[in-house]
Amino acid sequence: MAKKGILLVNLGSPRSTAVNDVKEYLDEFLMDEKVIDYRWFFRALLVQGIILKTRPAKSAEAYKTVWTDEGSPLIVITQKIQKKLQKIVDVPVEIGMRYAQPSIEAGIQKLVDQGVSEIVLFPLYPQYAMSTTETVIEKAEEVRKKKFPKVKINYIQPFYNRDIYINCLAESIREKLPENFDALQFSYHGVPERHIYKTDPTNTCNLNDCCSRDSNPSHKFCYRHQCYKTTNLVIEKLNLPKEKTIVSFQSRLGKDKWIEPYTDETLETIPKKGVKNLAIVCPAFVSDCLETLEEISVEGKEQFQHGGGESFHYIPCLNDEDRWIDVVKILCEEKLNDFYLV
Numbered sequence: 001m002a003k004k005g006i007l008l009v010n011l012g013s014p015r016s017t018a019v020n021d022v023k024e025y026l027d028e029f030l031m032d033e034k035v036i037d038y039r040w041f042f043r044a045l046l047v048q049g050i051i052l053k054t055r056p057a058k059s060a061e062a063y064k065t066v067w068t069d070e071g072s073p074l075i076v077i078t079q080k081i082q083k084k085l086q087k088i089v090d091v092p093v094e095i096g097m098r099y100a101q102p103s104i105e106a107g108i109q110k111l112v113d114q115g116v117s118e119i120v121l122f123p124l125y126p127q128y129a130m131s132t133t134e135t136v137i138e139k140a141e142e143v144r145k146k147k148f149p150k151v152k153i154n155y156i157q158p159f160y161n162r163d164i165y166i167n168c169l170a171e172s173i174r175e176k177l178p179e180n181f182d183a184l185q186f187s188y189h190g191v192p193e194r195h196i197y198k199t200d201p202t203n204t205c206n207l208n209d210c211c212s213r214d215s216n217p218s219h220k221f222c223y224r225h226q227c228y229k230t231t232n233l234v235i236e237k238l239n240l241p242k243e244k245t246i247v248s249f250q251s252r253l254g255k256d257k258w259i260e261p262y263t264d265e266t267l268e269t270i271p272k273k274g275v276k277n278l279a280i281v282c283p284a285f286v287s288d289c290l291e292t293l294e295e296i297s298v299e300g301k302e303q304f305q306h307g308g309g310e311s312f313h314y315i316p317c318l319n320d321e322d323r324w325i326d327v328v329k330i331l332c333e334e335k336l337n338d339f340y341l342v
């Protein structure tokens with residue numbers, strides 16, 4: 001029988017906080033046409049002609065504030081997830097990053113070196129997006145066809161609405177909520193509005209009521225819908241009144257219109273609407289990273305206080321919590337079992 005293995009895939013981080021390493025990482029990341037989806041010439045003009053002139057130095061400074069002795073939080077946490085999962089499953093587990101190192105190719109190679117020929121690949125993103133799940137699958141397929149044509153890969157689908165994940169996230173939030181808070185904000189990574197239209201096979205999503213309707217075929221690929229769905233399921237589990245919750249989208253880049261409302265603007269304005277004590281969580285990320293540890297915990301807190309806010313309580317991601325590792329195990333085992341069915 002074929003030997004099976006698991007590859008956990010996350011976004012990736014620069015090799016170090018040196019400006020040149022950050023530049024190399026941003027170049028690979030932003031030149032991905034699933035991330036900046038302009039034609040090559042215009043993408044190169046924007047990325048290499050404009051963004052890479054100034055952003056690497058700024059981002060390197062931000063990375064320095066979150067970097068640990070072991071390295072980038074995103075990589076270190078993904079390694080911790082791998083180690084914990086390895087202890088409770090009986091197939092090899094490796095990691096691969098969509099950008100930079102360790103690459104998806106290196107992860108597959110490590111599995112193949114252990115005799116694996118059937119891989120369950122887990123893109124560590126709860127919600128589907130062209131710039132995350134889709135590009136991971138595309139890259140893995142490219143690598144598989146070119147380098148490992150005999151290897152089979154089964155992909156774990158977005159799990160934004162799965163009971164096991166929602167229970168796990170809700171419990172994790174419940175434990176970390178402060179005693180008193182005026183609102184719980186769910187801040188998701190944003191995407192350009194255009195990406196939502198592009199991935200809608202039905203051409204029906206209007207980025208409005210459609211995303212909140214309960215049943216619509218466009219939801220399979222609608223990132224905005226999936227973010228609202230995760231939120232609604234979690235607040236139901238937490239028994240929180242909807243009026244006490246806020247959804248927003250962070251980390252926009254460039255001049256395009258991104259999905260709204262924007263987290264930074266929301267943080268500045270909610271104190272004037274009576275939200276002085278805020279709890280905030282970022283469920284688009286399963287592991288803490290630059291976007292949560294710096295953009296939300298540091299910059300976001302400043303924006304909230306600047307707007308008149310008093311207490312700001314950041315709720316960490318699931319990281320390597322045991323209950324989350326159990327969910328990862330169940331999701332992987334479902335797909336491992338799929339191999340037996342074909």
Ligand SMILES: C=CC1=C(C)c2cc3[nH]c(cc4nc(cc5[nH]c(cc1n2)c(C)c5CCC(=O)O)C(CCC(=O)O)=C4C)c(C)c3C=C
Nearest residue numbers: 011012013035059074129131189191253284285289290291
């Ligand atoms: C969680 C899902 C993510 C989506 C969707 C996403 C889309 C997206 N991101 C950019 C641009 C940048 N993102 C950056 C960092 C970053 N993004 C995600 C996740 C998603 N991105 C993570 C986990 C991280 C942190 C990586 C780390 O090392 O900790 C950055 C780099 C940092 C910076 O310079 O600010 C950029 C740039 C775009 C353009 C996009 C959708 C089109």
Ligand SMILES: [Fe+2]
Nearest residue numbers: 011189251291
């Ligand atoms: Fe991003």
Ligand SMILES: [Fe+2]
Nearest residue numbers: 205210211222
């Ligand atoms: Fe939608």
